Amino acid sequence: MKFGIVVFPGSNCDKDVQTAARAVGHDADFIWHTDTSVDGFDCLVLPGGFSYGDYLRTAAIARFSPVMEPVARYAASGRPVIGICNGFQVLLEAGLLPGAMLRNTSCKFVCKPQRIRVESTRTPFTRKFRQGQVITLPIAHGDGNYYIDGETLEQMERGGRVVFRYCDESGEPTPESNPNGSLNNIAGICNNAGNVLGMMPHPERAAEGILGGADGRLLLESVAQWVQGGGKIG
Amino acid sequence: MADELIWQTMGLSDEEYERIRVLLGRDPNYVELGMFSVMWSEHCSYKNTRAVLRGLPTSGPQVLQGPGENAGIVDVGDGLAVVFKIESHNHPSAVEPYEGAATGVGGIIRDIFTMGARPIASLDSLWLGDLSSARARRLFSGIVAGISGYGNAVGIPTVGGQTMFHRSYEINPLVNAMCVGFMRHEDIKRGAATGVGNSVMVIGSTTGRDGIHGATFASADLTDEAIERKSAVQVGDPFREKLLLEACLELVARGCVLGIQDMGAAGLTCSSCEMASRGGTGMIIDLDRVPRRETGMTPYEVMLSESQERMLLVPTPGREEEVREVLVKWGLEAVVVGEVTADGMITLIEGGARVAQVPARALADEAPVYHRESSKPEYVERLAAFDTAGVPPCADLGGALLRLIGSPSIASKRWVWEQYDHQVGAGTVIGPGADAAVIRLPGSKRGVALSTDCNSRYCYLDPRLGAAHAVAEAARNVACTGARPLAVTNCQNFGNPYKPEVFWQFREAIAGMSVACRALGTPVTGGNVSLCNEDGETAIRPTPVIGMVGVIDDVELRVPMGFQAEGDIVVLLGATRDEIGASEYLATVHGVEAGRVPALDLEAEARLCELLWTAASRRLLSSAHDMSEGGLAVALAECAIAGALGATLRVDCVGGDAGLAPDRFLFSESGARALVTIGPSQRDEFLALAAGLNVPAAACGRVGGSRLCVEFGEGAGGARRIDVSVAALSKAYEEAVPCAMQG
Numbered sequence A: 001m002k003f004g005i006v007v008f009p010g011s012n013c014d015k016d017v018q019t020a021a022r023a024v025g026h027d028a029d030f031i032w033h034t035d036t037s038v039d040g041f042d043c044l045v046l047p048g049g050f051s052y053g054d055y056l057r058t059a060a061i062a063r064f065s066p067v068m069e070p071v072a073r074y075a076a077s078g079r080p081v082i083g084i085c086n087g088f089q090v091l092l093e094a095g096l097l098p099g100a101m102l103r104n105t106s107c108k109f110v111c112k113p114q115r116i117r118v119e120s121t122r123t124p125f126t127r128k129f130r131q132g133q134v135i136t137l138p139i140a141h142g143d144g145n146y147y148i149d150g151e152t153l154e155q156m157e158r159g160g161r162v163v164f165r166y167c168d169e170s171g172e173p174t175p176e177s178n179p180n181g182s183l184n185n186i187a188g189i190c191n192n193a194g195n196v197l198g199m200m201p202h203p204e205r206a207a208e209g210i211l212g213g214a215d216g217r218l219l220l221e222s223v224a225q226w227v228q229g230g231g232k233i234g
Numbered sequence B: 001m002a003d004e005l006i007w008q009t010m011g012l013s014d015e016e017y018e019r020i021r022v023l024l025g026r027d028p029n030y031v032e033l034g035m036f037s038v039m040w041s042e043h044c045s046y047k048n049t050r051a052v053l054r055g056l057p058t059s060g061p062q063v064l065q066g067p068g069e070n071a072g073i074v075d076v077g078d079g080l081a082v083v084f085k086i087e088s089h090n091h092p093s094a095v096e097p098y099e100g101a102a103t104g105v106g107g108i109i110r111d112i113f114t115m116g117a118r119p120i121a122s123l124d125s126l127w128l129g130d131l132s133s134a135r136a137r138r139l140f141s142g143i144v145a146g147i148s149g150y151g152n153a154v155g156i157p158t159v160g161g162q163t164m165f166h167r168s169y170e171i172n173p174l175v176n177a178m179c180v181g182f183m184r185h186e187d188i189k190r191g192a193a194t195g196v197g198n199s200v201m202v203i204g205s206t207t208g209r210d211g212i213h214g215a216t217f218a219s220a221d222l223t224d225e226a227i228e229r230k231s232a233v234q235v236g237d238p239f240r241e242k243l244l245l246e247a248c249l250e251l252v253a254r255g256c257v258l259g260i261q262d263m264g265a266a267g268l269t270c271s272s273c274e275m276a277s278r279g280g281t282g283m284i285i286d287l288d289r290v291p292r293r294e295t296g297m298t299p300y301e302v303m304l305s306e307s308q309e310r311m312l313l314v315p316t317p318g319r320e321e322e323v324r325e326v327l328v329k330w331g332l333e334a335v336v337v338g339e340v341t342a343d344g345m346i347t348l349i350e351g352g353a354r355v356a357q358v359p360a361r362a363l364a365d366e367a368p369v370y371h372r373e374s375s376k377p378e379y380v381e382r383l384a385a386f387d388t389a390g391v392p393p394c395a396d397l398g399g400a401l402l403r404l405i406g407s408p409s410i411a412s413k414r415w416v417w418e419q420y421d422h423q424v425g426a427g428t429v430i431g432p433g434a435d436a437a438v439i440r441l442p443g444s445k446r447g448v449a450l451s452t453d454c455n456s457r458y459c460y461l462d463p464r465l466g467a468a469h470a471v472a473e474a475a476r477n478v479a480c481t482g483a484r485p486l487a488v489t490n491c492q493n494f495g496n497p498y499k500p501e502v503f504w505q506f507r508e509a510i511a512g513m514s515v516a517c518r519a520l521g522t523p524v525t526g527g528n529v530s531l532c533n534e535d536g537e538t539a540i541r542p543t544p545v546i547g548m549v550g551v552i553d554d555v556e557l558r559v560p561m562g563f564q565a566e567g568d569i570v571v572l573l574g575a576t577r578d579e580i581g582a583s584e585y586l587a588t589v590h591g592v593e594a595g596r597v598p599a600l601d602l603e604a605e606a607r608l609c610e611l612l613w614t615a616a617s618r619r620l621l622s623s624a625h626d627m628s629e630g631g632l633a634v635a636l637a638e639c640a641i642a643g644a645l646g647a648t649l650r651v652d653c654v655g656g657d658a659g660l661a662p663d664r665f666l667f668s669e670s671g672a673r674a675l676v677t678i679g680p681s682q683r684d685e686f687l688a689l690a691a692g693l694n695v696p697a698a699a700c701g702r703v704g705g706s707r708l709c710v711e712f713g714e715g716a717g718g719a720r721r722i723d724v725s726v727a728a729l730s731k732a733y734e735e736a737v738p739c740a741m742q743g
Helices: A014-023 A068-076 A086-093 A150-158 A217-228 B002-009 B014-024 B030-039 B090-095 B097-113 B134-154 B238-254 B267-279 B299-304 B320-329 B360-365 B378-384 B397-405 B456-461 B463-480 B500-520 B584-590 B602-617 B631-643 B655-659 B662-667 B680-692 B726-741
Strands: A002-007 A027-032 A043-046 A081-084 A100-102 A110-118 A134-141 A145-147 A162-166 A186-190 A196-199 B063-065 B072-077 B080-088 B118-128 B158-165 B174-184 B199-204 B257-262 B282-286 B310-315 B333-341 B345-350 B353-359 B428-430 B437-440 B447-453 B484-493 B524-530 B543-552 B569-573 B623-626 B647-650 B674-678 B697-703 B707-711 B722-725
Touching: A002 A014, A014 A027, A014 A217, A043 A068, A043 A086, A043 A217, A068 A081, A081 A086, A086 A100, A086 A196, A110 A186, A162 A196, B002 B014, B002 B030, B014 B030, B014 B353, B014 B360, B030 B267, B030 B299, B030 B353, B030 B360, B072 B484, B072 B524, B072 B543, B080 B097, B080 B447, B080 B484, B080 B543, B090 B097, B090 B134, B090 B174, B097 B118, B097 B134, B097 B174, B097 B238, B097 B257, B118 B134, B118 B238, B118 B437, B118 B447, B118 B543, B134 B158, B134 B174, B134 B238, B134 B726, B158 B437, B158 B447, B174 B447, B174 B484, B174 B543, B199 B238, B199 B320, B238 B257, B238 B310, B238 B320, B257 B267, B267 B282, B267 B299, B267 B310, B267 B345, B267 B360, B299 B345, B299 B353, B310 B320, B320 B333, B333 B345, B345 B360, B353 B360, B378 B456, B397 B584, B397 B631, B397 B662, B397 B722, B397 B726, B447 B463, B456 B463, B456 B500, B456 B543, B463 B484, B463 B500, B463 B543, B463 B602, B463 B623, B463 B674, B484 B500, B484 B602, B500 B543, B500 B602, B569 B680, B584 B631, B584 B662, B602 B674, B602 B680, B623 B631, B631 B647, B631 B662, B631 B674, B631 B707, B631 B726, B674 B680, B680 B697, B707 B726, B722 B726
Parallel strands: A002 A027, A002 A043, A043 A081, A081 A196, B080 B524, B118 B158, B282 B345, B484 B524, B647 B707
Antiparallel strands: A100 A145, A110 A134, A110 A162, A162 A186, A186 A196, B063 B072, B072 B080, B080 B174, B118 B174, B199 B310, B199 B333, B257 B310, B282 B333, B345 B353, B428 B437, B437 B447, B447 B543, B484 B543, B569 B674, B569 B697, B623 B674, B647 B697, B707 B722
């Protein structure tokens, strides 16, 4: 199992993803944003950071990086792609996932452990979780306020494409437990097929107990198991 | 007349101008005068403080690089080295809080990676006016946003520091940024220009007109006029910093770097003359080749610009093209602008003509050294004479504790550190809000423990003792996590040194710091001095901030601060004396900032530190927390809040200490103390270890329940006690700063 981590100028969680992948016993290597091939990888990761400084709008420039064409083909072929934090924003800007990110309603960057409820276990990344399981993952972002038009939101909810939701300790997605104002407390979504996942929380920061939590391991183990099992969606 | 005005407006005295004339053997031209004025500013030359700073201990077996380079380096074992430094960005932050703080972070990060190290953590020591003031709130918000905006984007976790409030910082806040990096010994790079004929390259960002005379600005009082000088504040670009960081580390890894230095204060002037001076060489620079972001810049502007995210590089001979390719890959510029010469001169060329020629050593090392007049301020004896015996006993101990825990300087700084990415880098084992942060070194089991400390009330009342306390507290904080304190960086923040009273404070503080660093075996590897922190009339309190680095051999052995388990035994380490003078209790509950600063027994401090890290290495400690501001009561509350667990203490178990009145016992700030908890089965081994190291240890309570209770024996007025819910403590602790920020 080998993860391919796409590095944009300004990515800064690329090495952390590699550290986490190794902590769960898998290999991971980097793909430079000007590369035109993503061959040889079993799962692509678009990591967190501030691609191109995010001065214009988060990820607005990264979507034009040459690597995004092969990433889109890879996604269309049904292979697993995950965007974390800034990587999620890249997936939105690139149109691989629907919707957009607004500033957090607090207008402040927020970094803290956050409770999240697993809403769907049908994606390659969430197979080893229990439906409704409440986990804790770190968040660290200034623009995590997910927004989309009402009609599409309803389709996504009906289609089970909301994968993670911010919640309180009992698993309730309350307004108080929403750290950024996202619609329906959305923390992560997937595409129709389920192989492209975007999420604001950082599973790679929760892959070792010594760093404050290990709930993110299951996500990496899920996709590894899926790939090793032949990678069939559904 | 006009000539006289020129050097005076640049901040040079008549005597200094004469000295320049003697060194050059002629009148300096305008460009040369500008270069001298920035290099001979206090910020770059330490002309007023150098003689005093020589008293600091700077060597030890662990020190790989002491003061005089871009940052200090210590050996942490296994061939690994840790690079660290703290620096102020006070005046820029007073004028333009966001950019001032952001570029302070950017500058200190560059100081770390210029040594060849990957930055792995930042800390910030912030000092602001009382939050009842709108100006203090505005500066506080802006400074925290600036640190967040820069540090988060570069991807270096901000893992600790301190945030303190006092009205003396109302006009002139302090922003002291510390950065820590790590590398292998063989990758250490230095800022020296060697090899006559070797190329000199400018790499990174382009040069503009921002920050001209920033160093001079930072070396004068912060008057109303100065506050209008926003052009002296630089503008940060964390994206470029991140690219430059990766590019420089790639150059180091490829072996392309012979010498490298960041362009920070005094820009190209400082980097060129310091690199040449360290290398015993000179440098010729063709200014036309320096990449610019603005047209029509004069040689003076190019040399004095403090545009950020730039480096001066002497590449390994023949590798210039490779350097260029690496920089281009990262979207940055790399241009050969000149070469290393044998003549010891900084020679500047523009349009084929020589526009300046100055001995590098004269700029970098031959600024005058002043021995400033010093006299003990009148207030010192007067305030020290305050007799705490006359302080009425406190009837409501629980209420007093709630007030202390809810005073902004002690209260939770979550509002601050949740705005910082404190986890990026996959190394944060203990993050903000603890005694010290603990960061795992990449690819290793080892960790570093990091803390910044200072109690400026102590330093105001007794600068010598106060500065020594800062060192001792920093060491204690590091030891509480299970680490061995290794070395110190420091940021000396004072008022105008031309005032004898201010200079006395500075001299005393350095003397106290020297004694403490020697006693604790933690030499000083660098730092900076920030003077003239005043509006022309009122100076800040003396604030010598200590940044301490410790090492822990295996991060699995780190010790948390909060209570961990029901039934653990609470042990009070160290002796508590009747020392509420200068305390947080006296200030917050009785409104008095006076009295004698607690005595300091440095041998006891050293023994306590040894006990803490030894016990941690044997896995004897469940939790450990140092006692400082607010004494035992605040330490107990912080452990309870952090662990979401209560505790019950019986003070008549504490032997000789129990003779103190309850408020004295609870709020005394005696040094060399810590509060630890241990599992019942570890009790005997731990107490024997403490006895062997001659550290007083009193097992006086148990962790458990949801309330914090302290009971006193009959002799001490048994009715007086603390009985507060952890929830109430937590509420007071967490809500103080967010509430104050609502104005």
